[in-house]
Amino acid sequence: xxxxxxxxxxxxxxxxxxxxxxxxxxxxxxxxxxxxxxxxxxxxxxxxxxxxxxxxxxxxxxxxxxxxxxxxxxxxxxxxxxxxxxxxxxxxxxxxxxxxxxxxxxxxxxxxxxxxxxxxxxxxxxxxxxxxxxxxxxxxxxxxxxxxxxxxxxxxxxxxxxxxxxxxxxxxxxxxxxxxxxxxxxxxxxxxxxxxxxxxxxxxxxxxxxxxxxxxxxxxx
Amino acid sequence: xxxxxxxxxxxxxxxxxxxxxxxxxxxxxxxxxxxxxxxxxxxxxxxxxxxxxxxxxxxxxxxxxxxxxxxxxxxxxxxxxxxxxxxxxxxxxxxxxxxxxxxxxxxxxxxxxxxxxxxxxxxxxxxxxxxxxxxxxxxxxxxxxxxxxxxxxxxxxxxxxxxxxxxxxxxxxxxxxxxxxxxxxxxxxxxxxxxxxxxxxxxxxxxxxxxxxxxxxxxxx
Numbered sequence: 448x449x450x451x452x453x454x455x456x457x458x459x460x461x462x463x464x465x466x467x468x469x470x471x472x473x474x475x476x477x478x479x480x481x482x483x484x485x486x487x488x489x490x491x492x493x494x495x496x497x498x499x500x501x502x503x504x505x506x507x508x509x510x511x512x513x514x515x516x517x518x519x520x521x522x523x524x525x526x527x528x529x530x531x532x533x534x535x536x537x538x539x540x541x542x543x544x545x546x547x548x549x550x551x552x553x554x555x556x557x558x559x560x561x562x563x564x565x566x567x568x569x570x571x572x573x574x575x576x577x578x579x580x581x582x583x584x585x586x587x588x589x590x591x592x593x594x595x596x597x598x599x600x601x602x603x604x605x606x607x608x609x610x611x612x613x614x615x616x617x618x619x620x621x622x623x624x625x626x627x628x629x630x631x632x633x634x635x636x637x638x639x640x641x642x643x644x645x646x647x648x649x650x651x652x653x654x655x656x657x658x659x660x661x662x663x664x665x666x667x668x
Numbered sequence: 669x670x671x672x673x674x675x676x677x678x679x680x681x682x683x684x685x686x687x688x689x690x691x692x693x694x695x696x697x698x699x700x701x702x703x704x705x706x707x708x709x710x711x712x713x714x715x716x717x718x719x720x721x722x723x724x725x726x727x728x729x730x731x732x733x734x735x736x737x738x739x740x741x742x743x744x745x746x747x748x749x750x751x752x753x754x755x756x757x758x759x760x761x762x763x764x765x766x767x768x769x770x771x772x773x774x775x776x777x778x779x780x781x782x783x784x785x786x787x788x789x790x791x792x793x794x795x796x797x798x799x800x801x802x803x804x805x806x807x808x809x810x811x812x813x814x815x816x817x818x819x820x821x822x823x824x825x826x827x828x829x830x831x832x833x834x835x836x837x838x839x840x841x842x843x844x845x846x847x848x849x850x851x852x853x854x855x856x857x858x859x860x861x862x863x864x865x866x867x868x869x870x871x872x873x874x875x876x877x878x879x880x881x882x883x884x885x886x887x888x889x
Contacts, residue, residue: 486708487790487819488811537821539760539791567818569708570760570789589810589833590709597788598708600758612810615839 462575465543469550469578476555478509479664480563481657482541482577484601485585487567490611492522493644494585495562499526501654502560506661509553511563513541529553540571543578560661573600581606581660588612592622595629602630607638609653614643683796686764690771690799697776699730700885701784702878703762703798705822706806708788711832713743714865715806716783720747722875723781727882730779732770734762734786750774761792764799781882794821802827802881809833813843816850823851828859830874835864 473480485491499508503526512520513533524530531552533545546563553561563579565572584605586594589612595602602608608630610623623641630637638656642649694701706712720729724747731744734754745751752773754766767784774782784800786793805826807815810833816823823829829851831844844862851858859877863870 486788486811487815488707488808537791539789566791567707568760568789568791570758570787571792587709587810589808589836590707594708615810615836618836618839 459574462543465547466576466578469543469547470580472550473555473561473578473580476558477664478555478558478561479581479661480561480577480579481581481583482563482565482572482579483583483585484565484569484572485567485611486569486587486590489567489569489585489587489590490609490644491564491567491585494609494611494642495564496522496526497644497647497650498562498654498657499523499528501650502658503528506658507557507559509555509558509561511546511549511553511561513545513563513565529558535566539566539568540575541565541577542575546577546579559664560657569594569598569601573604580664583607583609585609585611586626588615588619588621592620592626593629595626595633599633602637603633605634605637607640607653607656608634610639610641612643612645613641613648614646680795683764686768687797687799690764690768691801693771694776694782694799694801697779698885699776699779699782700802700882701782701798701800702802702804703784703786703793703800704804704806705786705790705793706788706832707790707808707811710788710790710806710808710811711830711865712785712788712806715830715832715863716785717743717747718865718868718871719783719875719878720744720749722871723879724749727879728778728780730774730776730782732767732774732782732784734766734784750779756787760787760789761796762786762798763796767798767800780885781878790815790819790822794825801885804828804830806830806832807847809836809840809842813841813847814850816847816854820854823858824854826855826858828861828874828877829855831860831862832865834862834869835867 483491509529510523511531513535520532531549533549582605640649640653704712730750732752732754734756752770754770803826861870861874
């Protein structure tokens with residue numbers, strides 16, 4: 448269906464224009480926005496919850512939740528921070544229009560960090576800029592060490608990569624060197640943190656990295 | 669963007685028409701076709717490889733591989749059965765046109781079972797009929813027990829559900845009853861097999877189920 452190609456291009460171009468507007472608004476209010484992406488069950492919500500718990504007395508955090516069925520929203524709201532639900536209408540990814548439309552539901556100038564939880568999907572979200580400053584990709588050990596080779600776009604567009612569920616490494620044939628080699632080819636020098644939400648392993652290094660980005664947010668992205 | 673809705677409807681309608689043609693061709697040649705769907709790393713390839721190993725001396729099997737980067741194709745071809753690569757061009761799901769276009773690459777009247785490996789994605793593939801007889805959905809324990817609640821369309825459209833990586837249950841907080849309840853609400857009475865590709869747990873029951881469907885293939889779907 449070659450006649451569909453221009454339509455896709457137009458949609459992406461319109462998307463990028465809206466993303467640019469969102470970015471300008473975030474920068475004006477001094478908010479660092481991060482786009483958190485992973486497979487279903489990769490650990491987006493667990494990472495976000497644990498990150499908020501560790502940082503919310505130092506950093507003013509808000510959350511936009513774009514998951515298809517927002518079970519996770521309540522868990523986040525229980526932490527007492529502002530949350531906004533994006534109704535994706537069953538869509539497989541967030542787009543710039545959804546995020547831009549949700550901006551007024553949060554008081555941006557009262558935030559340092561806006562965490563956007565994308566839909567659980569290792570493919571489609573990679574194609575849609577949201578206007579965020581950083582793409583956070585979470586892979587997890589049980590998904591296998593071949594994921595960078597099979598889903599290259601997601602890893603290519605990442606600004607930081609968390610490898611979650613490291614506590615399951617001893618029960619899996621997961622070759623961290625093979626995984627990292629695949630990432631390095633796509634995205635040389637990518638910041639990489641092996642973590643476990645269950646044991647807390649590696650979390651301090653990730654938090655330090657993120658805290659630094661929040662501090663320097665006027666110059667990120 | 670309300671003006672995009674008719675476009676999507678037209679695409680799906682065209683898709684369904686092609687799927688109907690594919691189904692007719694499969695039925696004419698007496699082939700049972702299954703559409704295997706899962707998250708990235710859920711275990712599609714492992715389940716397919718193990719299923720082929722167990723059945724290929726009783727059942728004439730062919731494979732279409734729709735994964736984005738076809739690393740898995742070689743593993744399947746090593747088993748000496750006919751395989752066909754579908755180039756999805758980075759797309760996030762197979763559609764009927766891709767499958768229909770790949771049919772001539774396999775000698776259908778020499779097959780009993782056609783296994784189609786869809787793209788690793790728990791959302792988009794659910795919306796596109798391929799002309800197959802059965803939707804095989806694979807979930808896996810490390811993804812968490814909330815997946816039916818968060819990705820309902822995939823579970824609603826399943827004809828059989830495999831819950832893979834049961835060997836990891838003891839290291840996870842996975843409540844099988846909660847998972848099954850979510851599935852039952854969406855798809856009452858759905859055939860359900862807890863399995864482990866690693867230990868072989870539960871595989872015989874799944875193989876019996878599939879072997880029965882192949883035997884009765886003229887009346888399935």
